[in-house]
Amino acid sequence: MKLKRTHTCGEIAVTDAGTEVVLSGWVENKRDHGGMLFVDLKDRYGITQVVFDPQRNEALYAEGKELKPESVISIRGVVQRRPEGNVNPDRKTGEIEIIAEEVEVLNRSATPPFEIVDDCGASEEVRMKYRYLDLRRDVMRENIIFRHRVYQSMRRYLSEEGFIEVETPTLIKSTPEGARDYLVPSRKFSGRFFALPQSPQIFKQLLMIAGFDRYFQIARCYRDEDIRADRQPEFTQLDIEMTFVDEDDVIAMNEGQVRFLMKDLLGIEVGTPFKRLAFDEALKKYGLDAPDIRFGMTLVDVSDVCADAGFKVFQAVVASGGIVAGINAKGASNYSRRQLDELTAYVGEYGAKGLVWFKVEEEGGTNVLKSPTAKFFDEGRQQKIIEKTKAEAGDLLLFVADGPDVARTAVGRLRVRLARQLDLIPKNTFELCWVTEFPMFEVDEESGRLAARHHPFTSPTPATVDDLEKKPLRVRARAYDLVVNGVEIAGGSIRINTPELQRRVFKALGIGEKEAGEKFGFLIEALKYGAPPHGGIAYGFDRFVAILRGIDRIRDVIAFPKTTTAQCLLSGAPSPVDEKQLEELKLKIIRERDSSER
Template sequence: MEERKGKDLLQSVGGWKRTHHLAALTSENLGQEVCLMGWVQFRRDHGGLIFIDLRDRRGLTQIVFSPEINEQAHAEAHVLRPEYVLAVKGTVRERPEGMVNPRLATGEIEVVVTEWKLLNVAQTPPFVLEERAEVSENVRLAHRYLDMRRPGLGSNLVVRHKATQAIRNYLDQLDFLEIETPVLTKSTPEGARDFLVPSRLNQGEFYALPQSPQLFKQLLMYGGMDRYYQIVRCFRDEDLRADRQPEFTQIDMEMSFAEEEDVMGVAEGLVAEVFAKTLGVDLPNPVPRMTYAEAVDKYGLDRPDTRFELLLEEVTELVRGSEFKLFAQAEMVKALRVPQGSELTRKEIDDLTEFVKIYGAKGLAWIKIKDDGWQSPIAKFLSDAECTALTDHLGLQSGDIVFFQAGGADMVNTALGQLRLRLGERFDLVPADRFDLVWITDFPLMEWDDEAQRWVARHHPFTATREEDIAAMLEDPGAVIARSYDLVLNGNEIGGGSVRIHRSEDQWRMFDALGIDRAEAEEKFGFLLRALEYGAPPHAGIAFGLDRLIMILCGAESIRDVIAFPKTQKATCLLTDAPSAVASTQLRELGLRLREKKKSEA
């Protein structure tokens, strides 16, 4: 393998052939004649010698221009500036005593130049191309090709490549077929908004870019392609966050004649393979399981970060008769004890109170446990019996602080769950070098949409339920459990999937429960419903968010840091200035006309 890679580097530029990349040379190459190519990172003039750090995506090699070796080459090297592109020929020699750089793979050697060629000049970059240089994200995005030359983004893209190679190799060994599905498809809005593409040949009609290949991968199962995968581009026209992009990449998988355990086993092996091949890390095996109800009860969220404790405790019944009316009347009251957390200042507590309001909370109750009693605005409303009950139930000790949230169950769990993560960071409870995986199972099949005033699918409307729950879909939709599963890594959902509905009558029952009538179902999903009539096998699958997985592997703060050409949080590309206006002739060809903005909209 190494010999083949070496031969691949024999690239020719103007008759010169590159012999090595810029992280390849070691003391084993002493005395060899080499040809190197790359960018000038730094230039240093030391008396009669000129030192250049020459860089490519793999690393750096120090090259030396000496008047004793080639006086003309040395004289002409004074023109060199950062980011000039060079080809050099020279001899590998040891660095002088005291000049070895142990931080570089090539730190023991240098190349003394016998001949060189300027391949291109460069303007002064808008920012220094060093990893430690602080540069605003907008500047980096506008000059993404320069950002790639820096170690951070460049190394992240290498990790991304290694991960996708590991995925393909792993699934190929398990007899999966990589099959492409359409990018121009039918709009079936069930969740995020579609990106629409007007058809020139069928004016007034539109394609949609796929939010996922869900329907097509199920059709592949109907067609007998019993193990499918695809590393696929997907599109969602939704508001953006640090971990969202309008276009993103999924690792999409589907298996016929399979159930939950089959898919989960393959998925665990895939993630373990990616970590082993990219980071050299062996993940714990087997991956623990936790039900949705247990996750929300203990952690407040269905994607728990299990690397640290701080568990939520329900205390509703302990304070049901309290003089503190908010506790007494609430649907749910939960507590979060932070051992030795009473060091928090009042300003910090006020900041945390504002933080939980993001998640619908109206405030945040708290108590500091002191040697001389409880310090809190609400302490006077709690009876001695209630204080004793809370102390025993929560295991309160001097130096602790306990936070309370009261109200509707969804708000209470979400607000305290997010507060738990914030406090984990504040008290340095989250080990940075640990990777905790957990499967979350037994999700509700449906949830009530207050705005639409109907039940909607929590995952998608093709998710199966347990055989014994099928009849309850119409009678008590909120109680039905889905045969779905999410894989969570360090508090991030990295993959989710389910067993699919494979019988026509069950799919119709699901549509009925969701309030999708026959005409609407036929219009949106008629092709799928017809295919179900021809003997669909039982099947199940999963999809991973590749960008989010790579973000965790690289320790990056945003998926933008692991995508070559990402969009901003406003869904714009600062490099190409997309989206942009198009010529009126293009619109006419599509049969489209833009609505004029009213003055109030301008």
């Protein structure tokens, strides 16, 4: 490289007029206007217009005409103020241009598989295969740079609050209690495996036992699970742990951090303290444990009205311990039958067996319910439903009758869908809340066993700890989730800090002494040596960045993400390995036989 860069493509200003400069970057486009050639040269910092004037240097002009988009070049030239009327106010360098005096082509580009512009029109598969080109687009570059800013802002705040950053191991013991582990075979110890960490959970607790008091880490984590729009097999987590704290201390510290981040990154002031909702309250009002509180349309339980009504479907559900939950979609009585059928199909995705609707109309000065189902409800019960839902003429009432979990989840999801359809969600706003007092356990659908709702190191509340042995489903956890605009971005808890309580929790989960010792013996041992009260939280960093950027998919804020099938289209991972590598690890691939061989 003969020409060495003196300036970036985003820093030259009018004050540099008359200065000779060397710029290096990629050719974004070129335009030939009346014999003058204009080339836009770009790098990470911006775009600068370069002028090739045949009157000054015909050979250089000819060389400029041969430049292809995305080729890498260096330009030597003189800065000049743009002529009157040619200023581009949308660019930092829009007042100047460079009169080219020399060009060095560093690498000629082949024709890219898609145009390198924000609205490129390429499929996501093509973009991910050529991710290095996709990342040249302004919107993607800005996403990654913003991600960097979030890293630095978090580090700055936590460091000033007395936290220290400590790296924990990435080759750890497999303790599969949640999602599947990614396993790494050991060459030195045949038949044994490391696991990649699903979180630094145990190690950060050990750091608290070691007396480090305040720890954080921006950690890479791995989970071998099915991927959704907001999940990746490898992801980034902001991990935080503190000693001698209770829930209020952890929550207050994190509210301060979020307030600082919002101001530092977006210039937005958020008020504290954030709203708090107990888990049961969140489900009853919003149907979900990660509620979007930017809009109303809260759930209404009309089970008492329907218990002895003439509608047998509702009666049977209530009699069997279920509920009838619904919402009032204000002013939505104009929904067509096709639209209502679509909503019925939608709640079916969440286990609901049907959706009952009523349109509210005025008759003789009185609001009444209109639908094929309305005939089963006498005037008195109709008025009670109207009163409970605060309905008015023109409203649409929608109900699901089922078990409490299914009914609330289905209506909660329906609430969010309708809010989007009816444009009820304020734009460019952030509403934050804490959800607390989660159940400690839940029943695993596949095994029928109790499973930890968060993880088995969460401490039960003092008020419910005595129910561990006989009524474990009544036990509440000292856990808390931080929710932003209906998305959980962080979750944490106060941890167990005695071996006795940890064994009781393991026993409730069906983990015996032997199994607990094999999987978690080093933690139980550590808890015997003066483990202080401690608690913490972990942020889904990718998800948080996406929310701050107003992006639905976390893949757009990750430089090199995986697909929904956990593949890297760029590199071809996962891929086969050499037989020699397998032999060294003493592994053998057992291929599944196809149906013709069985």
